[in-house]
Amino acid sequence: MTASKRAHIAMFSIAAHGHVNPSLEVIRELVARGHRVSYAIPASFAAKVAATGAEPVIYTSVLPGPDDDPEAWGTELIDNLEPFLDDAVQALPQLAEAFEGDRPELVLGDTISYPAPVLAHRWGVPYLQFSTHMVAWEGYEKDVAEPMLAELDASERGRAYRARFQEWLDEHHMDHTDPDRLVARPARSLVLIPRALQYNAEAVDESVFTFVGACQGDRAEQGEWRRPAGAERVLLVSLGSAFTKQPAFYRACVEAFGDLPGWHVVLQIGANVDEAELGDVPANVEVHRWVPQLAVLKQADAFITHAGAGGSQEGLATGTPMVAVPQAVDQFGNADMLVALGVARRLDTEAATPEALRAAVLAVASDPEVARRLGEIGREMAKEGGTRRAADLIEEALPAGAA
DSSP states (O other), X not given: OOGGGOOEEEEEOOSOHHHHHHHHXXXXXXXXXXXXXEXXXXXXXXXXXXXXXXXXXXXXXXXXXXXXXXXXXXXXXXXXXXXXXXXXXXXXXXXXXXXXXXXXXXXXXXTTOTHHHHHHHHHTOOEEEEESSOOOOTTHIIIIIHHHHHHHHTSHHHHHXXXXXXXXXXXXXXXXXXXXXXXHOOSOEEEOSOGGGSTTGGGSOTTTEEEOOOOOOOOGGGOOOOOOTTOSEEEEEEOOSSSOOOHHHHHHHHHHHTTXXXXXXXXXXXXXXXXXXXXXXXXXXXXXXXXXXXXXXXXXXXXXXXXXXXXXXXXXXXXXXXXXXXOSTTHHHHHHHHHHHTSEEEOOGGGOXXXXXXXXXXXXXXXXXXHHHHHHHHHHHHTTOHHHHHHHHXXXXXXXXXX
């Protein structure tokens, strides 16, 4: 990259670990190559973004925060969709003003940062979507979109949401774009998960969706974790950062693995559970609200995960056998993918008894076929290119003469 090719690149995301974390190493790499990166993000993630060398562009969000009670998201499909549109409508004027007189040459945007493609269109600059989860395949509309839209159209609230979203897109001259296509059918997308985690991967248009795989870096800024002396095997239990209000599940884990000979347990409980709700915790179980997950996984022998996209690919990248206990949204599909790959067992929350958890962990941790498949998948992931390939593709998308 020569000085004449250095560019101003803007990244847009929301205040959620699972959406911000996958982008950080790519942003760090772009900055290292001499680009100026402006990263639009709520204030709660500004320090994490600034650590990459990017300039945080702070906007006010109305979405529930990462430490808010998961119940703030509601229980129905429409409950999960409306907040993102509400946030986009109120954030767009803030973001347009923030970039007034300092327009970028290229826009990067998380799949659910709706202002990103709108602003790219307004500015007449290329847009690249960052997808942190599965993407659309040939047949996606029939398999997923049509049933979802039918559910929305069955209620007055759902119909009103769809109409308001379409009106917002029309207002900003997003011609030939409907709400589902805005997310599922971008012109170009970098997929920040391994191809191995993609449902129906052979039916994905890879001229549009490029799998670059894990872009993790060393995550040193998240802190370290050291395996205790005498721990023959280590188990990490984490339900991620959002759907963590599960005290009964954590109690089941303590009962399943507390005092289990040779095992040391790292239990992450999130922000909405009081440790006192766990009861007596044996000495071989350490309890935290948050842990440096990648650092632990590099030393772990098994991983009980909610099967979020980030946790799933971290388990694959570190070659850690998994037990998937999905909680919401795409986690159920991810869990099934991990099982199909031969690297995990799945337990639904209601079936996650102490006995079932113990049996599943001991089975995957001792299965040579699981270890073989993890090694095979790890080698496949290494070929996808990760951070450097993502940065190369972003540079290729810069308009000629960008400076």
